[in-house]
Amino acid sequence: MSIITARDVTLSFGQTPALRGASLTVEAGEVLAVMGPSGSGKSTLLHCLAGILTPDDGEIHFDGRRLDTLDETARSALRRDTFGFVFQFGQLVPELTAEENVALPLLLHGVRRTAAVRAAREWFPRLGLDGLERRRSGELSGGQAQRVALARGLVARPRVLFADEPTGALDSLTGEHVMDLLVDSAREQGTTVIVVTHEPRVAAYAGREVVVRDGKVHSLAGEPVGS
Amino acid sequence: MTVPLTLLGLLEREPSHGYDLKRDYDALFGRGKPLSFGQVYATLGRLARDGKVVVSEVGPGEGPDRKRYVITDAGATEVDTWLTEPVEPEPHLQTTLFAKVTLALMLGRPAEEYLDTQRAAHLRRMRELTEIKRGGALVDALLADHGLFHLEADLRWIELTAARLDALAKEVRR
Numbered sequence A: 001m002s003i004i005t006a007r008d009v010t011l012s013f014g015q016t017p018a019l020r021g022a023s024l025t026v027e028a029g030e031v032l033a034v035m036g037p038s039g040s041g042k043s044t045l046l047h048c049l050a051g052i053l054t055p056d057d058g059e060i061h062f063d064g065r066r067l068d069t070l071d072e073t074a075r076s077a078l079r080r081d082t083f084g085f086v087f088q089f090g091q092l093v094p095e096l097t098a099e100e101n102v103a104l105p106l107l108l109h110g111v112r113r114t115a116a117v118r119a120a121r122e123w124f125p126r127l128g129l130d131g132l133e134r135r136r137s138g139e140l141s142g143g144q145a146q147r148v149a150l151a152r153g154l155v156a157r158p159r160v161l162f163a164d165e166p167t168g169a170l171d172s173l174t175g176e177h178v179m180d181l182l183v184d185s186a187r188e189q190g191t192t193v194i195v196v197t198h199e200p201r202v203a204a205y206a207g208r209e210v211v212v213r214d215g216k217v218h219s220l221a222g223e224p225v226g227s
Numbered sequence B: 001m002t003v004p005l006t007l008l009g010l011l012e013r014e015p016s017h018g019y020d021l022k023r024d025y026d027a028l029f030g031r032g033k034p035l036s037f038g039q040v041y042a043t044l045g046r047l048a049r050d051g052k053v054v055v056s057e058v059g060p061g062e063g064p065d066r067k068r069y070v071i072t073d074a075g076a077t078e079v080d081t082w083l084t085e086p087v088e089p090e091p092h093l094q095t096t097l098f099a100k101v102t103l104a105l106m107l108g109r110p111a112e113e114y115l116d117t118q119r120a121a122h123l124r125r126m127r128e129l130t131e132i133k134r135g136g137a138l139v140d141a142l143l144a145d146h147g148l149f150h151l152e153a154d155l156r157w158i159e160l161t162a163a164r165l166d167a168l169a170k171e172v173r174r
Helices: A042-049 A072-081 A098-109 A113-121 A142-154 A172-189 B002-013 B018-030 B037-049 B073-084 B096-106 B111-135 B138-163 B165-172
Strands: A002-013 A016-027 A031-035 A057-062 A083-086 A160-164 A192-196 A208-213 A216-218 B053-058 B067-071
Touching: A002 A042, A002 A192, A016 A042, A016 A057, A016 A192, A016 A216, A031 A042, A031 A172, A042 A160, A042 A192, A072 A083, A072 A098, A083 A142, A098 A113, A098 A142, A142 A160, A142 A172, A160 A172, A172 A192, A208 B111, B002 B018, B002 B037, B002 B067, B002 B073, B018 B037, B018 B067, B037 B053, B037 B067, B067 B073, B096 B111, B096 B138, B096 B165, B111 B138, B111 B165, B138 B165
Parallel strands: A031 A192, A031 A208, A083 A160, A160 A192
Antiparallel strands: A002 A016, A002 A057, A208 A216, B053 B067
16 A cells, blocks of 8 residues: 655756656555665655655645645644654754654654653664763764664654665664664564665665656666656 | 685584585585585595595594595695685676677667666665575675675666766767
8 A cells, every 4th residue: 555656746946957757656664765876856856755845746645645735834743743754964953862862753742751751762772772862962973873863763653764865974884783773663663664875785675666867766677657 | 616625624624524514514605505415525535536635534423424534734725825815806897787788779779778677686686685684694694795795886887887878879889
């Protein structure tokens, strides 16, 4: 059963077209890798699917509902309550401790602070982060910070996790550790994962991959998806 | 070439019966391609003939085998030479994939589609190796990594070639 569908999505930044009729179907529970060269539009596509960017044209459906026509408040609520995010550089809030960073989506969700922090703490031993709960992001290594970001992305049990080059800033071994944890945790809680990556070794963790080329999504049979 | 040397290496660790050698070889190096007993005994026979191993005793052992093989100095030297010498880096200057892409462009065929098909096949294999790695022991992970890095190198070449197809087409169609 599909959870996200994009049909003929176009988006330009000024005169520069980023997406030129991108179509894609994401099945519920799958781990999908979106590959493509730099500047191909893969991150833009991810941001459109997550409701961060609004397409100029085309349609995006999430769970049968039209997403691209929702107003900003509704999309913001969807991102907060239903989606999780992991970015290349973790983007932890530097003023908060690691456990507060992980608890953040729950706090925004309306969970009480004690309960949110307690739930956040449960992720630390699971991700090999025992003892780092009270550290701030500046006191964490790149791999540790990215695992904290991963916990933050998954703590609220999102329906979909959007990961944009989640291992891009890590060495191979740390990157693989993060991908292992990402895939295992997502599978455990039935979260659909869309991971944008230019690294084949990261894409190999996915069950399926598509390539974005010139603003269109191609299956690896060579045909544009949805054409 | 590597089977006799690998068996010799195992014998340098400790003298062994053919049966045990096969078991250790299959567990560490066989990976879906176990040695046949015939191959093990034929190899040991050749190694004995060439003075690389000797039969130390004939007596009870695990399995039907009664001969215990011991590496000789000559055998140990051979293992040492093999281990210290670098493996010949293979330049792969005329790969099948290169030939296919060039010919496809010459003949006006859809080279990009061929590259995509190849990319899909490579990624499929990388997925299999990643699964092996995630579920297996460190030895499995190490072997899978070797395959993964080679496949990744091919994929980088595929990416680069895909980006250069137009220029390449002009060159080969002259």
